[in-house]
Amino acid sequence: MKNFLTTRDSDRTELEKLIESALRFKQGGDQSQPLSRKSVALVFFNPSLRTRASMQVGIYELGGNAVSLEPGGTSWTLEHRDGAVMDGDKTEHIAEFVRVLERYCVAIGVRTFAALKDWKEERTDPVLNAFAKYASVPIINLESAMHHPCQALADMMTIREKLGEGRKRVVLTWAWHPKPLPMAVPNSFALAAAQMGHDVVIAHPDGYQLDEQLIEDARGLALGAGGSLEIVNDVNEGFADADVIYAKSWGAKQFYGKSEQDIVHRWQYRSKWIVDEDKMALTNNAIFMHCLPVRRNVIVTDGVIDSPASAVIDEAENRLHVQKAVMAEIFKG
Numbered sequence: 640m641k642n643f644l645t646t647r648d649s650d651r652t653e654l655e656k657l658i659e660s661a662l663r664f665k666q667g668g669d670q671s672q673p674l675s676r677k678s679v680a681l682v683f684f685n686p687s688l689r690t691r692a693s694m695q696v697g698i699y700e701l702g703g704n705a706v707s708l709e710p711g712g713t714s715w716t717l718e719h720r721d722g723a724v725m726d727g728d729k730t731e732h733i734a735e736f737v738r739v740l741e742r743y744c745v746a747i748g749v750r751t752f753a754a755l756k757d758w759k760e761e762r763t764d765p766v767l768n769a770f771a772k773y774a775s776v777p778i779i780n781l782e783s784a785m786h787h788p789c790q791a792l793a794d795m796m797t798i799r800e801k802l803g804e805g806r807k808r809v810v811l812t813w814a815w816h817p818k819p820l821p822m823a824v825p826n827s828f829a830l831a832a833a834q835m836g837h838d839v840v841i842a843h844p845d846g847y848q849l850d851e852q853l854i855e856d857a858r859g860l861a862l863g864a865g866g867s868l869e870i871v872n873d874v875n876e877g878f879a880d881a882d883v884i885y886a887k888s889w890g891a892k893q894f895y896g897k898s899e900q901d902i903v904h905r906w907q908y909r910s911k912w913i914v915d916e917d918k919m920a921l922t923n924n925a926i927f928m929h930c931l932p933v934r935r936n937v938i939v940t941d942g943v944i945d946s947p948a949s950a951v952i953d954e955a956e957n958r959l960h961v962q963k964a965v966m967a968e969i970f971k972g
């Protein structure tokens with residue numbers, strides 16, 4: 640494995656091997672230190688709890704050293720566009736940033752969220768791809784505009800741990816949130832669940848469709864792996880007979896650059912699109928999942944997140960183990 644940009648960089652067998660490796664790390668059966676005396680850069684354009692802490696701990700446990708940088712904070716503001724005339728507020732180009740950093744570090748992890756301003760541009764993951772273009776060392780995506788593969792891999796591991804192997808009815812449900820959020824987590828969850836052969840149901844209000852190409856790809860992957868992909872606009876229909884309820888909010892494509900319109904438009908969904916005890920009662924004793932951070936009693940009620948069905952803390956723990964598995968795979972040589 641060179642880069643880890645999306646779960647599509649790996650096929651189903653490779654994803655299953657990564658999950659098995661993560662389970663060995665979790666159970667203490669793998670004490671290998673492939674990063675011994677090596678440093679890994681972690682570049683955070685955006686805030687983080689889980690990703691930053693689990694990457695730093697994971698690199699340490701693999702024998703390495705983490706170098707955390709925040710462009711515009713602890714390092715210079717960064718330009719990513721080729722040919723840019725840098726007479727504005729950007730001080731350094733990713734071309735130099737990456738080429739310097741890789742003289743010190745054997746891999747670079749990058750977190751760069753969507754700005755929710757220009758759908759056509761942001762759907763191409765321009766900042767992450769600029770890192771991949773200029774780097775000769777591996778790039779690990781720690782959540783970009785369109786993908787959060789480490790989260791999705793931890794999610795697939797958590798489903799396997801909680802419910803065993805095999806095909807499950809896995810429901811990704813949009814949830815109301817006071818402001819629009821990026822689509823990286825729902826994109827990657829849908830894609831990975833499809834790759835693993837689950838029956839994927841995506842429930843969202845009309846107007847909150849994910850990227851058409853991504854859905855087409857995920858549908859093809861699900862069918863190829865013996866699963867399916869269905870989209871519903873009725874929240875109760877989505878919850879029916881679910882084995883997994885995965886909640887996430889995201890912004891509507893048509894409102895990129897017009898977030899105030901999305902905020903007004905989504906208000907009608909506030910009381911309906913929340914994960915609560917009544918909706919969980921429609922499921923097949925589903926587990927509840929969310930990538931965190933989550934707004935209690937907005938996305939999910941206290942009653943659900945504090946119930947035995949909630950897998951959110953195990954899901955967060957599994958970020959550590961899957962990221963160690965990814966780094967161990969990259970540096971196994």
Ligand code: CP
Binds near residue numbers: 689
């Ligand atoms: N789930 C997740 O990526 O959490 P952080 O944003 O806290 O890293």
